[in-house]
Amino acid sequence: MSNKLLHAEKLCKKFGGVTALEDYNLTLEEGELFGLIGPNGAGKTTVFNLFTGVIHSTSGNIFFKGHDVTRSRADKNTSLGIARTFQNIRLFEDLTVLDNIKIAFHMHYGRGLFPTLLNLPGFRRTEREIEAHSLEIMNFIGILNYQDELARNLPYGDQRKVELARALATDPKLILLDEPTAGLNPKETEKVMKTITYIFEHNKLTILLVEHDMKVIMGICRRIQVLDQGKVLALGTPDEIKRDQKVIEAYLGKPRAKRNSHA
Amino acid sequence: MELKNTKLFFPILIASGALLVFLMRAFMNDYILIIVNFVGINIILAVSLNLTNGFTGLFSLGHPGFMAVGGYVAAILIFPAARKEMLLPELPRWLAMQQWPLLPALILGGLCAALIALIIGFPVLRLKGHYLAVATLGFLIIVRVLITNMEKYTRGPLGLNGLPSLTNLWWVFLWVVITIYVSWKIKHASLGRSMLAIRENAMAAECLGIALAKTRITAFVIGAFFAGVAGGLWAHLVTAITPTSFSILMAFSLVVMVVIGGTGSITGAALAAILLTLVVEILRPLEEFLGAYGISEIIIAIGLLAILIFRPRGLFGSSEPSFLVKRKKTPQGSEAGI
Numbered sequence: 001m002s003n004k005l006l007h008a009e010k011l012c013k014k015f016g017g018v019t020a021l022e023d024y025n026l027t028l029e030e031g032e033l034f035g036l037i038g039p040n041g042a043g044k045t046t047v048f049n050l051f052t053g054v055i056h057s058t059s060g061n062i063f064f065k066g067h068d069v070t071r072s073r074a075d076k077n078t079s080l081g082i083a084r085t086f087q088n089i090r091l092f093e094d095l096t097v098l099d100n101i102k103i104a105f106h107m108h109y110g111r112g113l114f115p116t117l118l119n120l121p122g123f124r125r126t127e128r129e130i131e132a133h134s135l136e137i138m139n140f141i142g143i144l145n146y147q148d149e150l151a152r153n154l155p156y157g158d159q160r161k162v163e164l165a166r167a168l169a170t171d172p173k174l175i176l177l178d179e180p181t182a183g184l185n186p187k188e189t190e191k192v193m194k195t196i197t198y199i200f201e202h203n204k205l206t207i208l209l210v211e212h213d214m215k216v217i218m219g220i221c222r223r224i225q226v227l228d229q230g231k232v233l234a235l236g237t238p239d240e241i242k243r244d245q246k247v248i249e250a251y252l253g254k255p256r257a258k259r260n261s262h263a
Numbered sequence: 264m265e266l267k268n269t270k271l272f273f274p275i276l277i278a279s280g281a282l283l284v285f286l287m288r289a290f291m292n293d294y295i296l297i298i299v300n301f302v303g304i305n306i307i308l309a310v311s312l313n314l315t316n317g318f319t320g321l322f323s324l325g326h327p328g329f330m331a332v333g334g335y336v337a338a339i340l341i342f343p344a345a346r347k348e349m350l351l352p353e354l355p356r357w358l359a360m361q362q363w364p365l366l367p368a369l370i371l372g373g374l375c376a377a378l379i380a381l382i383i384g385f386p387v388l389r390l391k392g393h394y395l396a397v398a399t400l401g402f403l404i405i406v407r408v409l410i411t412n413m414e415k416y417t418r419g420p421l422g423l424n425g426l427p428s429l430t431n432l433w434w435v436f437l438w439v440v441i442t443i444y445v446s447w448k449i450k451h452a453s454l455g456r457s458m459l460a461i462r463e464n465a466m467a468a469e470c471l472g473i474a475l476a477k478t479r480i481t482a483f484v485i486g487a488f489f490a491g492v493a494g495g496l497w498a499h500l501v502t503a504i505t506p507t508s509f510s511i512l513m514a515f516s517l518v519v520m521v522v523i524g525g526t527g528s529i530t531g532a533a534l535a536a537i538l539l540t541l542v543v544e545i546l547r548p549l550e551e552f553l554g555a556y557g558i559s560e561i562i563i564a565i566g567l568l569a570i571l572i573f574r575p576r577g578l579f580g581s582s583e584p585s586f587l588v589k590r591k592k593t594p595q596g597s598e599a600g601i
């Protein structure tokens with residue numbers, strides 16, 4: 001009970017007539033790498049949108065670090081320590097990679113209008129700090145060579161790295177990764193998963209990892225939840241999940257949905 | 264890149280500008296000076312609109328509305344008390360007695376415009392894209408209707424004429440420098456980056472902790488302040504102000520300046536303002552001579568189309584010329600182990 005980081009109960013989300021999520025429950029322990037899988041359209045991204053506050057639930061509650069964040073705004077949740085990446089990459093394309101990372105520091109370091117205009121010493125210091133921290137994180141993730149490149153010009157795999165670096169830069173407690181390997185070839189996939197494991201071990205984070213491909217996360221998550229058509233199908237260790245009859249049906253019994261097809 | 268120290272570049276630029284102002288005032292005739300004043304005022308307008316439309320991606324057509332607010336406020340404050348008694352006999356006494364110098368009146372005009380931006384910003388800035396454009400256009404129309412009907416303060420459709428001719432190239436130059444300084448400083452600071460982030464991808468910005476509403480309103484309010492100041496300068500250059508001075512056509516040509524310059528580029532907005540103002544002013548005698556009014560509008564519209572087709576990101580894209588924004592390169596040291 002004490003090290004419960006995030007707790008969602010009875011979440012329900014309807015889009016008009018479509019029920020994207022129904023009676024969804026999840027408890028994340030601090031420091032775990034938790035896997036959320038399910039076929040396309042299962043409601044995984046909807047879970048992320050609800051947790052981050054990008055959209056709000058039709059009913060049910062979300063608690064983060066004991067705060068009720070059910071109705072709270074995305075930027076508030078980020079400052080509480082929830083960060084995310086996006087299934088369809090959302091970089092600031094016309095800005096340099098360095099500026100992309102710097103923006104993540106605005107929340108904690110950025111100064112307001114008057115210190116900026118008056119060029120106060122505090123403002124100049126924080127600008128230097130933002131730059132130093134950004135370069136540090138870029139070095140850590142391995143994208144330092146791109147600092148003055150526009151984000152739009154990076155190869156796909158490296159764009160995913162920028163997203164990861166940006167999320168890390170908000171100094172999160174919990175990172176939600178939405179299909180971080182979508183659109184990558186097997187070799188790149190392996191590299192990104194290695195990066196994620198490295199970050200997880202290095203930064204004392206809690207990670208909620210979404211995949212629609214089971215194989216990818218079987219190896220690295222201790223607990224996995226399976227979602228199908230907005231409902232929780234199963235929750236357990238990778239071995240339990242692999243043997244679960246309902247999961248096998250959801251994944252194998254029906255024709256496989258097209259990969260990576262939507263936002 | 265030959266200039267060793269970019270820090271020196273701006274003082275040099277300002278000094279040369281000041282020298283230019285001095286020389287022009289000494290040697291140019293009044294007609295040309297007035298055109299140069301218009302160029303300066305349009306730089307203020309385009310550069311400040313670029314803060315809202317260019318940095319933050321808020322497609323506002325309301326700029327002339329803020330100009331009108333600033334223009335009328337400044338005009339009423341500055342007008343000599345004797346003339347006020349004649350033109351605006353019903354003005355409340357405390358207002359009728361005011362007789363302000365230009366600078367504080369401009370600032371108060373700007374602040375009033377900013378205050379109104381703050382008030383309408385909360386409902387209006389929830390809208391996106393063309394909904395926002397339509398809403399700000401609605402704001403412009405409402406401002407004009409209000410001014411037309413507040414006859415006690417504005418003399419309605421007749422407007423105020425015979426304003427003291429206080430605006431000169433020094434004042435315009437001062438405000439051009441302030442406007443450019445403010446947007447330059449914002450753009451190259453965390454605050455400006457958060458604005459650009461919203462333009463690029465609002466959802467990602469929000470998920471990185473940027474407060475969308477607050478940042479959007481900040482940009483909108485700053486833009487409105489400078490539009491208000493420009494309105495005051497404009498009124499005391501033209502020496503008359505009527506509700507129809509601030510038209511949809513003006514909103515359009517300001518947006519065109521930002522688009523041609525490159526949404527987000529301060530240099531681009533300023534150069535486009537110079538270019539477009541000169542085109543209009545140079546063609547004006549030709550239009551009058553041929554009796555063919557609207558040539559300049561057509562040329563501007565064609566120019567806009569050409570830009571949209573051949574260079575959709577404008578002359579400068581989102582950036583500034585590289586010799587103005589040199590960043591010291593950090594050594595690209597060892598890559599980390601991942």
Ligand SMILES: Nc1ncnc2c1ncn2[C@@H]1O[C@H](COP(=O)(O)OP(=O)(O)O)[C@@H](O)[C@H]1O
Pocket residue numbers: 015018019020038039040041042043044045046047263
């Ligand atoms: N903004 C939205 N508006 C309408 N329907 C949506 C929206 N977001 C998601 N949905 C629907 O909700 C369901 C779950 O979608 P999503 O959470 O994106 O699935 P997943 O990420 O598991 O592939 C889908 O049927 C999808 O069409």
Ligand SMILES: [Mg+2]
Pocket residue numbers: 044045046087263
């Ligand atoms: Mg998804």
